[in-house]
Structure formats: C-alpha cells, structure tokens
Amino acid sequence: MIFDYPSQRTERTHGPSGYSTYESYRPWLRDEFTFRCVYCLKREMWGQVTCEFELDHFEPQSVVPDRELDYFNLIYACSRCNSVKLNQGISDPLKILTSNFVVVLPDGALVSDNLDAKRIISQIDLDSPKLRSWRVMWMRIVDLANERDANLYQQLTGFPPDLPDLGRLRPPSNSRPQCIAMSWFAKRQLGHLPQSY
Ligand SMILES: [Zn+2]
Numbered sequence: 001m002i003f004d005y006p007s008q009r010t011e012r013t014h015g016p017s018g019y020s021t022y023e024s025y026r027p028w029l030r031d032e033f034t035f036r037c038v039y040c041l042k043r044e045m046w047g048q049v050t051c052e053f054e055l056d057h058f059e060p061q062s063v064v065p066d067r068e069l070d071y072f073n074l075i076y077a078c079s080r081c082n083s084v085k086l087n088q089g090i091s092d093p094l095k096i097l098t099s100n101f102v103v104v105l106p107d108g109a110l111v112s113d114n115l116d117a118k119r120i121i122s123q124i125d126l127d128s129p130k131l132r133s134w135r136v137m138w139m140r141i142v143d144l145a146n147e148r149d150a151n152l153y154q155q156l157t158g159f160p161p162d163l164p165d166l167g168r169l170r171p172p173s174n175s176r177p178q179c180i181a182m183s184w185f186a187k188r189q190l191g192h193l194p195q196s197y
Contacts (some may be wrong), residue, residue, distance in 0.1 A: 018172025026165030108132035157196035
C-alpha cells in the first residue's frame, strides 16, 4: 500500500560526513528515505517537473546551529511538510512514523494509539481533511493504473530512474561505507531492485 509507513528503524543506513554544504547530502538522503517525504510519503515520482523535496533540519538550526551539516540531523521532506514543521522539535520519524504505530485507513485517515506518533501527526498536520482526500485520490489513481495501465502503474509505484550512485560520491568521511552496498543503485546493479514499493 502506497501510504503504509515503513517498518521501524533504530538507525540510519548511511553515515556520510564532512561536506561543507548540507545540499551535498541530498543523494544520500534520497536513498535513505526511499525517494519520498518521510512525513506524508509523497514520492518524487508523483511530481518530477519541479524539485519539491527539501532537506529538513530535524533539530531546527535555531536550536542546534552546530548540527547544520550533520547527516543524522537531516531529513528528506516535501516542501509542504517542511513548511508546516518549521522550528518545531519532534520525535525521530524513523522510529515513530512507522507501520508499528500508524495505520492508514481506506478513507485516508491516520490512526495511532501511540502518543509520540499522535504528536507528530498533529505537529505536521498529517491527518487534515486535505491530506486525507489527497491520499484517497492517489490510492485511486494507483489502483486505476494497476487495473488499466501497467507502465503508468510502474511509474507511480517504482523507483525513479536517476538512482544516486553513492559509491562514486566520496564524501570527506563516511562512518558506514559498507552500507553503500545496500543502496538502491547497488540493488539495481545486482538486479535486486523491486519493481514497486
Ligand atoms: Zn510531505
């Protein structure tokens, strides 16, 4: 299901560091967050014309200015969610916005009985009537494509063609270089990239 949140993660896959601009982390973050907004799960492939994805400072720069260039403080988010989050301090979505804690109903509503998850849903306004109907619209579009247009279905649920080749990036340092082998690019090289996700 396109709006099912991923399973809980205790840590990130990648660990690049030392870049002098936070934009340099973009390819790592695209891979880490599977080319979609960590909050609302909007996908790159649903709007490829403009660059709608931003690098959100999880702990706001106003609170921890020294973590501006810290990979572990950067999150891949759509411009809508990033602009709603602003300077709010929130729980780590990799641990909280997960299928263990949040269920998406067929009417687009988000349900959770976890207090931290409820708080993020409220802070990012993820269960607003607008987002509920947006989810229903996309579920319907993807269902229709699945029934009638295999290529379109593939586009809407598959990976973007420009998977970042992290092995060529050579960041100043990387605490988890072995994890580049787990990147989506590496999976595609081996023929292990799923058709859809
Ligand atoms: Zn979003």
